[in-house]
Amino acid sequence: MRGKVLAAALAVAVLAGPAAADGVRDRLVVSTDWLAKRLGERELVILQVGDKAGYEAGHIPGARLLTLQDIAAPMGGERLTLEMPDAETLRGKLEALGISDRSRIVVVPTREGVQSATRVVFTLDAAGLGGRTVLLDGGTMAWSAEGRPLSKDEPAPAAGKLSAFKLKPLIVDADFVRKHISAPGYAIVDARAPDFYSGARPGGPPQKPHKAGHIAGAKSVPFSAVTTADLKLASPEDIAAKFKAAGVKKGDTVIAYCHVGQQATATLFAARTLGINALLYDGSFEEWSRLDGPVEK
Incomplete structure (x- = not known):
């Protein structure tokens, strides 16, 4: 047991960047x-x-x-x-x-x-x-x-006031993914359920299914693997182990995708709690299939 605990701690230390040591998880989750x-x-x-x-x-x-x-x-x-x-x-x-x-x-x-x-x-x-x-x-x-109170009252509408902003460069497109499939320092991560990653099932609607399989070279870190059964964020050690098993190394930038850019954000959020730089392929497998991008099973 002591060996397993030590191995898990080492996994976190290997993957986490300087931000993780700064308590980044505590700034993202309450x-x-x-x-x-x-x-x-x-x-x-x-x-x-x-x-x-x-x-x-x-x-x-x-x-x-x-x-x-x-x-x-x-x-x-x-x-x-x-x-x-x-x-x-x-x-x-x-x-x-x-x-x-x-x-x-x-x-x-x-x-x-x-x-x-x-x-x-x-x-x-x-x-x-x-x-x-x-x-x-x-x-x-x-x-x-926990027995905390719930309400059925809807708050009165009250508009806020935000300064104009530019979107941060957190989203990449298909061309970026193609160019970084085998690029050093990058890891393409598929956040879908394992049967979609393996090609056992195609995603998408029945009338327009996606291609079966995953983006060539992508590794699997399912969105469901970074949370517990009660939908809480998994421990840092568990999350680090998932990314390490997918071949993500310290300093790598993760590019995650899923079906349509929803499930992948859970995997990216988990990566952020370890201080891993993370980007989203927003078009995800829906677009990749349309573009006939290279796929593996």
Whole structure:
């Protein structure tokens, strides 16, 4: 047992950058106790990520409902699913949620899964608000399990005021992925479930399925592997072991993808908690399949 603990600690030390030693995880993830002590603070904005039915059934007091489409580019036609909107459009969407320059934002996962909440965290980070944004560990499930109060009252609408911003360069396109498949210092990571990675099942809708398999050279770190059964973030040792097994080395930049750019944000968020530099291929396998990119099974 002592050997396993030591090996896990070494895995974290090998993968983590200087930021990890600085307690970066503590700046990205907060507990229900942390949030309970701050309910009602003036600058606090709580975003519950899920559907209307779940929100109306009960939410953390003061939380606002947010769906992924609220902060995504419009869909339709041949457009890709869940793409990042342009900076000015995103600014308007965030202001409508009550977010201002001084806001402290808590993103709350629901039973829909951590991957929806981490997509929101990623979007806020791209907008330059990453330093003011945290993820509630365990989300509404942990809050309810601890007997904390839920509300059915919707906060009165109150628009925020955000300064104009440029999107941070956290998203890469297919050309970038092609050029970095075998590039030193980069690791392409597939965040989908293992049966999609192996090609046992194709992703996408039945009428327009994706190609079977994964991007040539990509390694597997499933989004579900970086959380526990109760949807809390896995331990630093467990997360580091997953990335190490995928061949990610200290100093590497991870480029993650999934079906449409949602599940991959959970894997990227986990990477960030270790201080690993992480980028998102937003078009993900939906676009890669359309472009007939090289695929392996």
